[in-house]
Amino acid sequence: MKKLLTLTFLLLFFTAHSQDSILIKSKVANAIGELREFVAIPNDALNADDIDSNLYWLRKKFTERGFNSTILETEGLPLFFAALPMDDNKPTILFYMHLDGQSVDATKWDQPDPYKVVLKSKTEDDWKTESFSELNDDINYDWRLFGRSTSDDKGPIIMFLNAIDALKKDAIDIPFNVKVILDSEEEKSSAPLPQAVRTYKDLLKADFLVINDGPVHVSGKPTIVYGCRGITTLSITTHGPIKPQHSGHYGNYAPNPGFQLAQLLATMKDTNGKVLIKGYYDGISLDDATLAILKSVPDNADVINSNLAISNPEKVGGFYQEALQYPSLNIRGLGSGWVGEKARTIVPATATAELDLRLVPESDGTKLKNLVKEHIKNQGFHIMNTEPTLEDRLKFDKIVTIKEGSVTDAFRTDLNNPFGNNIVKTMESKFGEKPVQIRIMGGTVPISPFINELKIPAFIVPMVNPDNNQHSPNENLKIGQIAYGIKLFYALLSPSKTE
Amino acid sequence: MKKLLTLTFLLLFFTAHSQDSILIKSKVANAIGELREFVAIPNDALNADDIDSNLYWLRKKFTERGFNSTILETEGLPLFFAALPMDDNKPTILFYMHLDGQSVDATKWDQPDPYKVVLKSKTEDDWKTESFSELNDDINYDWRLFGRSTSDDKGPIIMFLNAIDALKKDAIDIPFNVKVILDSEEEKSSAPLPQAVRTYKDLLKADFLVINDGPVHVSGKPTIVYGCRGITTLSITTHGPIKPQHSGHYGNYAPNPGFQLAQLLATMKDTNGKVLIKGYYDGISLDDATLAILKSVPDNADVINSNLAISNPEKVGGFYQEALQYPSLNIRGLGSGWVGEKARTIVPATATAELDLRLVPESDGTKLKNLVKEHIKNQGFHIMNTEPTLEDRLKFDKIVTIKEGSVTDAFRTDLNNPFGNNIVKTMESKFGEKPVQIRIMGGTVPISPFINELKIPAFIVPMVNPDNNQHSPNENLKIGQIAYGIKLFYALLSPSKTE
Numbered sequence: 001m002k003k004l005l006t007l008t009f010l011l012l013f014f015t016a017h018s019q020d021s022i023l024i025k026s027k028v029a030n031a032i033g034e035l036r037e038f039v040a041i042p043n044d045a046l047n048a049d050d051i052d053s054n055l056y057w058l059r060k061k062f063t064e065r066g067f068n069s070t071i072l073e074t075e076g077l078p079l080f081f082a083a084l085p086m087d088d089n090k091p092t093i094l095f096y097m098h099l100d101g102q103s104v105d106a107t108k109w110d111q112p113d114p115y116k117v118v119l120k121s122k123t124e125d126d127w128k129t130e131s132f133s134e135l136n137d138d139i140n141y142d143w144r145l146f147g148r149s150t151s152d153d154k155g156p157i158i159m160f161l162n163a164i165d166a167l168k169k170d171a172i173d174i175p176f177n178v179k180v181i182l183d184s185e186e187e188k189s190s191a192p193l194p195q196a197v198r199t200y201k202d203l204l205k206a207d208f209l210v211i212n213d214g215p216v217h218v219s220g221k222p223t224i225v226y227g228c229r230g231i232t233t234l235s236i237t238t239h240g241p242i243k244p245q246h247s248g249h250y251g252n253y254a255p256n257p258g259f260q261l262a263q264l265l266a267t268m269k270d271t272n273g274k275v276l277i278k279g280y281y282d283g284i285s286l287d288d289a290t291l292a293i294l295k296s297v298p299d300n301a302d303v304i305n306s307n308l309a310i311s312n313p314e315k316v317g318g319f320y321q322e323a324l325q326y327p328s329l330n331i332r333g334l335g336s337g338w339v340g341e342k343a344r345t346i347v348p349a350t351a352t353a354e355l356d357l358r359l360v361p362e363s364d365g366t367k368l369k370n371l372v373k374e375h376i377k378n379q380g381f382h383i384m385n386t387e388p389t390l391e392d393r394l395k396f397d398k399i400v401t402i403k404e405g406s407v408t409d410a411f412r413t414d415l416n417n418p419f420g421n422n423i424v425k426t427m428e429s430k431f432g433e434k435p436v437q438i439r440i441m442g443g444t445v446p447i448s449p450f451i452n453e454l455k456i457p458a459f460i461v462p463m464v465n466p467d468n469n470q471h472s473p474n475e476n477l478k479i480g481q482i483a484y485g486i487k488l489f490y491a492l493l494s495p496s497k498t499e
Numbered sequence: 500m501k502k503l504l505t506l507t508f509l510l511l512f513f514t515a516h517s518q519d520s521i522l523i524k525s526k527v528a529n530a531i532g533e534l535r536e537f538v539a540i541p542n543d544a545l546n547a548d549d550i551d552s553n554l555y556w557l558r559k560k561f562t563e564r565g566f567n568s569t570i571l572e573t574e575g576l577p578l579f580f581a582a583l584p585m586d587d588n589k590p591t592i593l594f595y596m597h598l599d600g601q602s603v604d605a606t607k608w609d610q611p612d613p614y615k616v617v618l619k620s621k622t623e624d625d626w627k628t629e630s631f632s633e634l635n636d637d638i639n640y641d642w643r644l645f646g647r648s649t650s651d652d653k654g655p656i657i658m659f660l661n662a663i664d665a666l667k668k669d670a671i672d673i674p675f676n677v678k679v680i681l682d683s684e685e686e687k688s689s690a691p692l693p694q695a696v697r698t699y700k701d702l703l704k705a706d707f708l709v710i711n712d713g714p715v716h717v718s719g720k721p722t723i724v725y726g727c728r729g730i731t732t733l734s735i736t737t738h739g740p741i742k743p744q745h746s747g748h749y750g751n752y753a754p755n756p757g758f759q760l761a762q763l764l765a766t767m768k769d770t771n772g773k774v775l776i777k778g779y780y781d782g783i784s785l786d787d788a789t790l791a792i793l794k795s796v797p798d799n800a801d802v803i804n805s806n807l808a809i810s811n812p813e814k815v816g817g818f819y820q821e822a823l824q825y826p827s828l829n830i831r832g833l834g835s836g837w838v839g840e841k842a843r844t845i846v847p848a849t850a851t852a853e854l855d856l857r858l859v860p861e862s863d864g865t866k867l868k869n870l871v872k873e874h875i876k877n878q879g880f881h882i883m884n885t886e887p888t889l890e891d892r893l894k895f896d897k898i899v900t901i902k903e904g905s906v907t908d909a910f911r912t913d914l915n916n917p918f919g920n921n922i923v924k925t926m927e928s929k930f931g932e933k934p935v936q937i938r939i940m941g942g943t944v945p946i947s948p949f950i951n952e953l954k955i956p957a958f959i960v961p962m963v964n965p966d967n968n969q970h971s972p973n974e975n976l977k978i979g980q981i982a983y984g985i986k987l988f989y990a991l992l993s994p995s996k997t998e
Binding site for chain 2: 228247249258266304332358394442
């Protein structure tokens with residue numbers, strides 16, 4: 001048996017797929033086994049018992065690696081915390097990952113059980129199931145593991161644990177104190193996190209935060225992300241007749257709420273998608289160094305446009321990454337009367353636009369909402385936050401009812417932060433090229449409030465493939481990304497000089 | 500029994516409610532009985548057997564009055580036609596009414612069976628059921644008959660039949676040939692009618708048409724209507740990304756179809772509701788005589804505005820009746836993404852506005868649709884009538900998909916038509932004041948194509964109360980309107996000199 005294993009490792013060593021060391025390859029093989037075990041424990045945060053089983057498993061795995069771990073009670077489900085023995089002379093790195101996964105609808109998956117990992121190879125048009133025994137001869141880095149949370153976010157946890165093993169095996173003296181916080185409700189918006197930071201302030205204390213969640217850049221290249229946009233919402237409703245009216249009897253007489261809304265919305269943006277509301281982009285300026293970083297992201301505009309099937313993107317920025325540096329004003333929904341087969345010949349009573357505003361650190365959500373409201377007022381509308389009464393309706397010509405959503409702030413770490421510079425340098429030396437540096441992601445991650453609460457520099461260092469079907473059926477993880485993750489965690493936790 | 504009846508009639512003659520003759524009162528009493536009998540035969544045009552039973556009953560009733568009647572087969576349900584013996588020297592009047600009624604949902608009515616007429620008196624806040632035997636002593640003109648089609652449109656048919664009886668009783672020589680066409684599918688849009696006119700051209704030949712459908716003016720006064728607006732529709736869809744996109748990843752980059760639509764719609768009308776599309780109001784001019792007729796309609800703007808709960812109507816016309824002389828451009832529906840609780844943070848793939856265009860005789864529906872399309876083109880949109888292909892999407896910046904609805908023309912008879920003048924004069928002399936003259940109704944009646952096909956002057960002479968709950972639960976007919984209808988039919992069919 002031992003002989004066979006040795007032979008396998010030798011074979012692996014000489015495969016064309018990868019130049020990885022025997023150590024890394026053995027850790028990848030071990031990680032696949034552990035990930036299968038971990039995925040087999042369902043992790044839908046709607047089921048607290050599932051989460052408990054995952055916490056129990058994690059405690060065992062982290063303890064085996066020499067971590068001290070503890071379960072942190074919160075207002076919601078408990079968090080998992082682990083740390084290696086501390087040395088006051090070292091800076092502290094805090095890793096954030098999450099153990100919960102999106103709910104599954106097994107009928108929509110191409111495998112019987114989303115919690116039972118299936119190994120697949122890619123054929124010309126489809127996926128072919130492979131036996132795990134095939135991996136004994138050769139760990140094919142292009143094959144993938146299919147199952148819930150393989151990528152989001154159990155895979156990175158397993159990569160981390162196996163990197164720790166490799167560091168031990170090589171007797172590397174980690175130059176940081178290492179802390180790990182694992183979230184149990186990331187897919188449910190991580191509501192308990194900000195309060196947990198306040199409660200467990202001392203325990204979580206660190207010099208910088210590394211978040212291992214989400215995919216690498218679409219190019220597949222090593223990636224570091226410095227921030228992500230925040231979000232808030234506005235729901236805007238204009239008012240016509242108090243009840244829907246017959247469009248024959250009242251068309252040309254009863255004010256049409258749809259035209260009022262269209263006229264109002266049309267004043268908010270120009271035809272290039274630029275917001276015309278005064279002060280909306282105030283405080284944002286992109287210097288040459290920043291623009292250079294934005295331009296260095298290997299986005300392919302032709303591919304993006306062709307995926308969206310558009311000939312002409314909006315012109316808020318000159319290119320995709322630049323556009324994301326600004327807050328957005330998006331009509332995510334419009335509704336009035338009925339459309340399609342249900343359309344009826346009425347003058348509707350109301351028309352509603354649902355707006356979402358993606359925020360950047362320069363644009364406070366409350367400030368932006370107030371600018372929009374001020375703008376609406378300047379268009380001659382009387383603003384209310386309730387349904388207008390009969391008295392209001394007879395008093396004011398044009399009434400808008402506005403409902404405001406809560407604000408999730410953006411976060412963005414300075415591009416020149418020394419911990420960030422160090423991560424970039426490490427990635428560059430490990431993978432032979434500068435990583436893709438994303439100054440700010442377009443989307444909003446639910447842990448932003450947690451990040452802002454911690455008040456330390458934060459970096460998202462994603463580990464998984466961009467086409468991982470995150471949140472969808474057939475979520476998967478490319479085996480090559482496991483190797484990538486183990487190597488990256490290894491490098492990040494090694495002394496700079498030795499790399 | 501005969502003595503009692505005589506006494507009843509004497510009593511009726513002296514009631515304060517009405518100065519009506521014994522003859523009219525007796526006809527009202529008879530009409531109530533016949534209407535109860537007629538309403539008892541269900542008349543939902545979705546059920547052909549119901550319609551047959553109604554036709555059978557009508558044939559008996561018209562034959563009793565000396566009419567020759569026939570059932571006219573059509574592409575849909577059969578029509579009922581009746582005529583009194585013809586005299587080539589007399590002009591011919593064709594009456595249009597309909598025997599079918601809206602479907603009923605008995606659970607929404609305040610009576611067990613909408614086809615079993617219930618007699619009610621009005622109390623301060625509500626309706627009180629009365630026994631029909633109460634009518635033997637005194638036919639209270641304020642009481643009402645509740646049941647499906649009491650007003651729409653069986654009531655007028657019964658009024659007509661009883662007016663014929665009264666004319667016979669008084670041995671009046673009717674100065675017209677009298678023809679009657681009764682529709683079986685008015686509530687289903689009268690689809691077979693235009694073709695039926697072509698098939699039965701000779702039979703339907705007449706000098707003018709009188710339509711007895713719909714309610715009198717809201718003031719309750721005698722009313723004549725010279726026309727009604729037509730209608731057509733346009734469905735306008737703008738296109739963003741080919742599939743809904745994450746508003747974080749693509750807000751500020753993927754074109755937003757909602758803003759495109761808002762910007763397009765905003766160019767179509769000014770804030771007073773006036774259409775800005777070139778040529779939209781061409782050909783419409785209202786001379787002083789016409790304006791005088793429009794102003795003579797006893798509309799109460801305060802009441803209308805208060806019913807709609809608006810402070811400021813649109814300004815297409817200076818007042819309600821004037822507004823109806825123009826075609827409308829109404830947003831009857833808006834849809835994009837989701838609104839309310841279902842709202843999701845996406846850049847939607849499409850945004851749709853459903854428009855209806857109410858037409859007047861000067862504004863041909865096809866012409867107006869072309870003007871709107873020309874306008875959209877001038878705003879830089881590429882117009883299609885199908886979903887854009889990938890090729891279209893990459894070729895054109897801004898694409899609109901337009902679906903056109905069919906056109907139902909308006910009709911309007913000249914205010915100076917001699918037959919119309921005669922009706923007005925007759926009404927004036929009968930009721931002591933000029934009737935309300937509506938030049939054109941805002942709504943569209945499904946028989947407009949039939950009216951236009953006949954190519955003869957047409958007048959709507961409504962018989963029933965404006966608050967009759969037409970098309971709704973608790974449809975009703977005021978007994979006073981039965982007397983009104985019998986007297987008006989009687990007068991219209993009497994020689995001018997004798998009135």
